Amino acid sequence: MLDYQRELLDFATGIGALRFGDFTLKSGRHSPYFFNAGLFATGQRLARLARAYAQGIQASGIAFDVLYGPAYKGIPLAAATAVLLAVEHGRDTPYAFNRKEAKDHGEGGLIVGSPLAGRILIIDDVITAGTSVRESVEIIRAAGATPAGVVIALDRQERGQGARSAVQEVEDHFGLPVRSLLTMADLILYLEETGTDAALLESMRAYRTSYGI
Ligand SMILES: O=P(O)(O)OC[C@H]1O[C@H](OP(=O)(O)OP(=O)(O)O)[C@H](O)[C@@H]1O
């Protein structure tokens, strides 16, 4: 694990954005941990996370024209990361996000922000079973644009629709590169390093055996 990953995990656990317990996921799976990007809920916390995304995007070398954050938690991630790309990397990046329900008055429609045109980089918090990414790819294609890749904070390294991991499915099926700041494997390593209690480690490993890949 790299220093910045350990620091990000320290930070996320410190503010309660990474928690342990019993959580029901979008996929219906019951997980002993949860990454809640919504708890990077002050300017400084969000800047800290967005800085890591901006650095990850720069390091990925993925060529793109617009940053797209799926509702809801992708919205502040896209906005804040666009700010960090501009301020710290001199890259004035258009960004956009969707509404979960289409607006039927005013400007109307589903997409807010920059029009979805050209190559679109999807930015989200986690990938579990891959449903959210597949929805984003549909929205981007329906707008006539081309998905260019995906950047996430945490790859939970879980099965997607078939026997492969959700990230592998996205890479193979859509031909999209996926870059994550952290993985479930990093998380387990981190818990081992920090001397977490045996019961928690056991539940993390058991979850990985059930859903991991
Ligand atoms: O890979 P998946 O199985 O799709 O799971 C991951 C997705 O689930 C959550 O979104 P959700 O729509 O539940 O919540 P939000 O509105 O809080 O962003 C999360 O933010 C990811 O987008």
Ligand SMILES: O=C(O)c1cc(=O)[nH]c(=O)[nH]1
């Ligand atoms: O799969 C999910 O729904 C999910 C997992 C997680 O760790 N964090 C999150 O916001 N959603």
